[in-house]
Each structure stands twice: as structure tokens, then as C-alpha cells.
């Protein structure tokens with residue numbers, strides 16, 4: 001599989017996949033992480049700043065499985 005890059009939805013930096021993840025029973029999706037961008041995520045009841053991590057689905061749409069409603073990805 002050729003190395004595919006996608007732009008970070010926040011800063012536009014080109015990122016290469018750091019791994020894959022399976023969402024429920026769906027296909028494996030590539031996972032991207034931008035170390036330049038920090039986002040606040042609720043991890044085990046605690047708000048933490050973590051590097052922006054997201055998946056890209058079959059339609060090329062970026063989303064964060066940990067925060068699917070994040071306006072960064074929904075555009076709202």
C-alpha cells in the first residue's frame with residue numbers, strides 16, 4: 001500500500017498514517033496523529049490535552065472516533 005498523506009484538519013501539515021484502527025465491525029481505517037496540534041479530550045473522566053489524532057474513512061472524511069462531534073471535523 002502506498003504511503004498516503006492527508007492534511008491535518010487543524011494546521012494543514014501533511015501527515016502519514018501512524019497505524020490502523022478497526023471501528024466496530026467496519027473496515028480498518030488509517031490513523032493519523034499531528035504532534036503540532038493539541039486538543040482537549042475527555043479520557044476516563046479527566047480532561048487532558050493530547051496530540052490531535054484522527055481517522056479517515058472510506059470517503060476520505062476525517063473524524064476522531066473519541067470525539068465524533070468535534071466541530072473541527074463536522075464543520076459546525
Ligand SMILES: [Zn+2]
Pocket residue numbers: 008009010011012013034035036037052
Ligand atoms: Zn496539526
